Amino acid sequence: MAAKSANLYARIEPEVKEQAEGILSALGIPASNAINMFYKQIILHRGLPFEVKIPSARPLDMGTLSEEQINEELEKGYADMKDGRTKPASKVFADIRKNYYL
Template sequence: MARTTTKTANVYTRVDPETKEQAEAILNHLGIPMSNAIGMFLKQVIIQRGIPFEMKLPVAKPVSIGELTKEQFDAEMKLGMDDVAAGRVVSAEDVEAEMRRLYSE
């Protein structure tokens, strides 16, 4: 009797319920079963020879004055004054160029 090879393999993973529910809702709208989406991801890992999307830490959120307490505001101002006193300054043109690089797309 000839032995047949298995056409599928099981993958078991744990994710938090909210993530699973949100992903399932989106996949349902796309008409893609969760198992197919996972299979597509794994095929892309093979094709890309790695994770098929960029993974990096988000850019730090700029400080918003309106969200600071008086103590936090005073501490930020002191840090700024200490930088100026120590000569750690950057021109407005350099700041603008960096802001455009980080936030313009």
């Protein structure tokens, strides 16, 4: 008779584990179920279920910007909003749900 479960031991950075488990808890998903879902996605995709690459542009670290640089970034965002280069949050979340089957 085959075992119904197997143990997995992995080392995880404590902060990463805490943040991920907080999100999973809010979603009502135990960590073991999330890991099982991840493994099933690896099987379905025959590899990692997401792209693994170095991003071409890094996100801004606001903590490293001067007040002048922060104001420049805010001005860019304001200009995007005025020129219609933004989407309402409800549209963005609807697209995410549609594209990722949530």
